[in-house]
Amino acid sequence: MTAPAIARPPADALALPWRVRAAMLVRMLGIQGAWNYETMMGNGVAFALEPALRLLPGGKGGDRYRRAMARHSGYFNAHPYLAALAVGALARAELDGVPEAQIDRFRVAAPGPLGSVGDRLVWAGWVPFCSAVALLAFGLGATPWGVVLLFLAAYNVLHIGLRVWGLHAGWTHGLRMAQALANPVLREGPAHVARATAFVAGIALPVAAQGIIGPGRAVLGGVLAAVSAGAVLVTVLHGRIEGWRLATLVLAAFVLYTMVR
Amino acid sequence: MTLAPVLQALPFAVLGAILGLDVVSFPQAMLSRPIVAATAAGALIGEPGRGIAMGVALEFFALESMPFGASRYPEWGSAAVVGGALFAQVPDQTVGAMSVAALAALVTAGVGGWTMVLLRRFNAIWARRQQARIARGSGSAAIALQLGGMTADLLRGGVLTLAALLTFAPLFDAVVSTTRVSGTVSRATVVAIASAVGLAAVWKVVHTTRLARWYLLAGVLVGFGLAGSLS
Numbered sequence: 001m002t003a004p005a006i007a008r009p010p011a012d013a014l015a016l017p018w019r020v021r022a023a024m025l026v027r028m029l030g031i032q033g034a035w036n037y038e039t040m041m042g043n044g045v046a047f048a049l050e051p052a053l054r055l056l057p058g059g060k061g062g063d064r065y066r067r068a069m070a071r072h073s074g075y076f077n078a079h080p081y082l083a084a085l086a087v088g089a090l091a092r093a094e095l096d097g098v099p100e101a102q103i104d105r106f107r108v109a110a111p112g113p114l115g116s117v118g119d120r121l122v123w124a125g126w127v128p129f130c131s132a133v134a135l136l137a138f139g140l141g142a143t144p145w146g147v148v149l150l151f152l153a154a155y156n157v158l159h160i161g162l163r164v165w166g167l168h169a170g171w172t173h174g175l176r177m178a179q180a181l182a183n184p185v186l187r188e189g190p191a192h193v194a195r196a197t198a199f200v201a202g203i204a205l206p207v208a209a210q211g212i213i214g215p216g217r218a219v220l221g222g223v224l225a226a227v228s229a230g231a232v233l234v235t236v237l238h239g240r241i242e243g244w245r246l247a248t249l250v251l252a253a254f255v256l257y258t259m260v261r
Numbered sequence: 262m263t264l265a266p267v268l269q270a271l272p273f274a275v276l277g278a279i280l281g282l283d284v285v286s287f288p289q290a291m292l293s294r295p296i297v298a299a300t301a302a303g304a305l306i307g308e309p310g311r312g313i314a315m316g317v318a319l320e321f322f323a324l325e326s327m328p329f330g331a332s333r334y335p336e337w338g339s340a341a342v343v344g345g346a347l348f349a350q351v352p353d354q355t356v357g358a359m360s361v362a363a364l365a366a367l368v369t370a371g372v373g374g375w376t377m378v379l380l381r382r383f384n385a386i387w388a389r390r391q392q393a394r395i396a397r398g399s400g401s402a403a404i405a406l407q408l409g410g411m412t413a414d415l416l417r418g419g420v421l422t423l424a425a426l427l428t429f430a431p432l433f434d435a436v437v438s439t440t441r442v443s444g445t446v447s448r449a450t451v452v453a454i455a456s457a458v459g460l461a462a463v464w465k466v467v468h469t470t471r472l473a474r475w476y477l478l479a480g481v482l483v484g485f486g487l488a489g490s491l492s
Contacts, residue, residue: 034410036384066398202480230457
């Protein structure tokens with residue numbers, strides 16, 4: 001049995017007005033505004049889709065608008081930036097009049113890949129990479145605002161780029177959005193970014209540490225030896241206690257010691 | 262309690278509110294990363310250089326906790342404002358300042374993470390209360406829920422920052438006045454602890470990628486050499 005074909009007009013037959021795209025983009029910046037442990041970002045998807053749903057026959061408050069809003073307020077969890085792909089695809093599907101059952105199946109199937117790709121590319125890749133670049137810039141003597149601007153500019157090129165591209169690609173491909181996920185940046189990017197992060201962070205950590213401590217090879221040598229041993233300890237204890245919690249305890253002990261010695 | 266400390270802390274509370282909102286709710290542009298947030302807090306005092314020194318130390322810690330899905334993590338936006346403000350308010354080389362400020366920031370980050378969990382539970386309660394309207398497809402209910410969640414998150418960050426500053430500012434002064442360790446040792450200790458967490462975090466993130474461990478090793482060797490030549 002073959003799957004029913006998705007009836008839809010050619011890509012240029014139905015255009016999403018730029019005002020609607022802009023409204024959706026702005027709303028997608030707040031897609032996790034009502035994040036909760038029950039529907040996750042579900043309400044946010046409805047919130048971001050809402051400007052497009054006003055274009056449905058009957059307009060805002062019409063029967064199709066209401067059915068779509070109710071459907072899209074349900075559980076949905078994906079990476080917040082790549083959720084733009086789903087939002088674009090769902091907007092296209094709703095305005096094309098795709099059967100509700102197909103839309104529901106898409107809403108069940110899409111979050112997994114979007115979450116996995118986004119987590120690897122952004123949280124495990126781009127954030128630490130930009131952070132390492134900023135730390136290195138600090139260690140090499142860049143001004144405070146230079147470091148901040150470098151970090152924010154580098155990070156948000158990908159951040160905003162992903163949201164804009166996601167909405168456009170989702171709208172273009174509709175429920176065949178998986179084609180967009182085959183983009184080489186999403187497929188190969190995480191591995192390249194991970195290697196770049198490893199190299200830059202490796203340089204940045206000692207250089208930034210030196211930037212805070214200031215001149216003094218003896219102190220720096222001791223610190224770098226302690227860092228190496230501490231990193232091994234934190235890695236060994238991974239899964240039993242988070243590094244920042246362990247650090248809080250050690251730092252509290254150090255502060256107490258400096259007070260009473 | 263007099264009103265003066267509250268008024269002094271208010272600008273930082275506003276900053277903490279905005280940066281706390283950025284962590285998850287809006288716009289998640291990483292304004293809340295410690296390297297940005299602590300610098301901004303330092304700049305409010307006129308000391309962005311001291312703010313970024315605190316921000317860099319906290320950034321090492323923050324490398325460990327990324328906002329993956331429904332995971333629970335420390336809230337660094339408001340915490341870095343607290344750490345940056347405490348550290349930037351005292352002169353350079355003040356005894357023990359960095360270690361005490363970093364400790365205050367870490368505790369605030371932990372409490373902040375807990376307040377985010379609470380907020381998410383409240384969001385679920387508010388969503389259940391609106392369930393009937395949402396099920397009928399009310400656009401205004403969905404929008405109100407979203408804007409309400411963001412407003413609550415903004416307030417959460419502001420109140421957290423204000424409460425943390427009102428709690429830790431007097432403690433900071435008291436502890437720093439009794440500490441017997443030089444500014445350099447204080448900085449070195451914080452950096453050693455923070456860098457260890459940061460290095461382990463980078464390893465955790467990249468070690469499953471082919472060849473990445475060698476890139477990290479090469480980077481560390483270059484970094485050690487570069488740091489030695491700069492010191």
